[in-house]
Amino acid sequence: PAAKLWGGRFSEATDAFVERFTASVMFDQRMALEDIQGSLAHAQMLSEVGVLTADEFQQIAGGLKDIAEEIESGDFPWSVELEDVHMNIEARLTDRIGATGKKLHTGRSRNDQVATDIRLWLRNRIDQIAAELTRLQTGLVNLAEQEADTIMPGFTHLQSAQPVTFGHHLLAWNEMLTRDFERLMDCRKRVNRSPLGAAALAGTSYPINRARTAELLGFDAPTENSLDSVSDRDFAIEFCAFSALLLTHLSRASEELVLWTSSQFDFIDLPDRFCTGSSIMPQKKNPDVPELVRGKTGRVNGHLIALLTLMKSQPLAYNKDNQEDKEPLFDAADTALDCLRAFADMAPALKPKKQNMLAAAGKGFSTATDLADYLVRKGVAFRDAHEIVGQSVAFAIDKDCDLADLSLAELQKFSDVIGDDVFDVLTLEGSVAARDHIGGTAPNQVRAACERARALIATR
Ligand code: ARG
Known part of the structure; x- marks a missing residue:
């Protein structure tokens, strides 16, 4: 069995079930390349501040890059005994490059x-x-x-x-x-x-440069x-x-x-x-x-x-x-x-x-609101117009026809302000074209909204 990286103070082996229960390598190996990326930045920073020598950093970097290839080609020997992606990779590094691998974890924690x-x-x-x-x-x-x-x-x-x-x-x-x-x-x-x-x-006692690792990893800044x-x-x-x-x-x-x-x-x-x-x-x-x-x-x-x-x-x-x-x-x-x-x-x-x-748009009296708005333009108060149109709809339901199928005489029974221009507002095209303002459904508004949406996407 692989030796635990934290085994020093332990006097008996981990229970076999506990080993599986506490392991995460089955799912956290998805972060293997990110783990290596982080380790490379950490090791480079350690060499820049003098905690690792340039040669040690080169060995570590070479080993980590080989391990990345091993992982990508599916040859990496993942081990549940090594618990998680971090300890699997660290142990593998020491297997491959020897004692220098043991220095990678300086000033760092999992x-x-x-x-x-x-x-x-x-x-x-x-x-x-x-x-x-x-x-x-x-x-x-x-x-x-x-x-x-x-x-x-x-x-x-x-x-x-x-x-x-x-x-x-x-x-x-x-x-x-x-x-x-x-x-x-x-x-x-x-x-x-x-x-x-x-x-x-709590941080670390080594003279680390957190801004540098943040920069190397493309982060905006270190956390506070x-x-x-x-x-x-x-x-x-x-x-x-x-x-x-x-x-x-x-x-x-x-x-x-x-x-x-x-x-x-x-x-x-x-x-x-x-x-x-x-x-x-x-x-x-x-x-x-x-x-x-x-x-x-x-x-x-x-x-x-x-x-x-x-x-x-x-x-x-x-x-x-x-x-x-x-x-x-x-x-x-x-x-x-x-x-x-x-x-x-x-x-x-x-x-x-x-x-x-x-x-389908023509069914269900969908232009009834347009008829009410028409009455308002002829001087009827909206609430009265609502009532008049409601009665016209009830009449049309009885006749089993649409509002636009009623004759002018039939419509005029409900309000004498209705004239033959009413049939223009009862069309579907007239109804959508009338909603002609920002956010409305009029075709020219939809086209303008498409332009704005495209311009916004282009700023990404
Ligand atoms: N596998 C652990 C996790 O996913 C890594 C950190 C473990 N740290 C520890 N002190 N046990 O969170």
């Missing part, structure tokens, strides 16, 4: 080491997620521009409310994602600080307090909160895609490559991708609660509890990235069925 590794790993993931978010948003804005004139029903309570354009609806999704992007960038600022040098909890640096995982919680909101937004969009691809709505076609079939019902084409994104929201919400709960009662400074931070964080990041990728691939491929959308 506590600041692991905090550094997680931040490096997460920063990487954040940048990948940001790129996928941008790809998705670019696809949505392009499609929105194409569909700026495509009329569809707008809903409240999932009941027909007022006509909108498909472009406008897509831009609503885009707005949610813009805020998600801002949240992600804000989180990144707090992720991107270097805890290296906090050592176990050593106790806080090794203990808090609020940056990971923040990332999970970002992920939970992102998935909430993707889940809402997914739910709409599921509804719209049903034969009852039949608003869009989702290409076959994003769907799967049924093993029994030959006719089926199921929107699995959006359904699965909707479902994965649950696990990400769970990870957020897991990390909040993990942190809530921990006294300063590091506690082993924090080893439990990795699996939820990794899975939240993987899930966010996968779901974004699925959506970014899918969005430009959505094919609206314009005739169905238009026909």
